[in-house]
Amino acid sequence: MKEHKKKLKLKVSAISEGTVIDHIPSESLFDVISILELDKTRNMITFGANLDSGKLTNKAIIKVSNQFFENDDINRIALIAPHAKLNIIRDYEVVEKKVVEVPDRVIGIVKCFNPKCITNSEPITTSFSVISKQPITLKCKYCEKITHEKQMVIR
Ligand code: CTP
Ligand code: ZN
Known part of the structure; x- marks a missing residue:
């Protein structure tokens, strides 16, 4: 070196x-x-x-x-x-x-992109299933709306 x-x-x-x-x-x-x-x-x-x-x-x-x-x-x-x-x-x-490896479920960490989602108005931990790992695509357990990698905001 x-x-x-x-x-x-x-x-x-x-x-x-x-x-x-x-x-x-x-x-x-x-x-x-x-x-x-x-x-x-x-x-x-x-x-x-x-x-x-x-x-x-x-x-x-x-x-x-x-x-x-x-x-x-x-x-x-x-x-x-x-x-x-x-x-x-x-x-x-x-x-x-x-x-590191993208997991199959994401609990917390990310905000749901749907402004009407209950997780954005109540103190509920977000929960998503990972639909795609590349690019990352998350499906909300509560509202079933999709959050795309480019829309991801850390809570
Ligand atoms: N490191 C450390 N303390 C040690 C040994 C290593 O903080 N006692 C750190 C090194 O500074 C480095 C990392 O651990 O940031 C990985 O160390 P090493 O495998 O020796 O470095 P690289 O071969 O450069 O690793 P890579 O290319 O996988 O990043
Ligand atoms: Zn949602």
């Missing part, structure tokens, strides 16, 4: 144990933190945004010490960080890499 590239990687310190979530679009950083409830964790978190990356011009990275996620929880971020990569760190080494 070239020396300047090594230095870029060290902008956020290495961790000894935990999970590194890499290749997050910078604009989704705080939504990822909230979806994974990292705003409530007591574990050490470090993050960086607007870092240089080959694939994304604008990537963010989150490092959570001593915390490991279930696949179902990780897949909840697929809607907003489809290219995110997880690195499981044990004793400073990357022991496993995982990619």
Whole structure:
């Protein structure tokens, strides 16, 4: 690896144990933190945004010490960080890499696009079945209306 590239990687310190979530679009950083409830964790978190990356011009990275996620929880971020990569760190080494996958159901996270939907007037958690994963197409359990990827708004 070239020396300047090594230095870029060290902008956020290495961790000894935990999970590194890499290749997050910078604009989704705080939504990822909230979806994974990292705003409530007591574990050490470090993050960086607007870092240089080959694939994304604008990537963010989150490092959570001593915390490991279930696949179902990780897949909840697929809607907003489809290219995110997880690195499981044990004793400073990357022991496993995982990619995220769009789940079959989406609970919460997204608003129903139908302004008349009950979930937009009552405090009800949204629930959608995923009709298509590419592009993402969601069907509301309450009003059966479709929310397309381009219309997706995070709650
Ligand atoms: N990392 C870390 N702490 C460690 C080991 C790795 O924070 N003890 C971070 C690295 O900084 C990097 C990510 O975990 O952001 C993945 O590490 P590695 O697989 O070594 O990097 P790459 O080969 O560049 O991974 P990829 O191309 O899959 O993104
Ligand atoms: Zn609805």
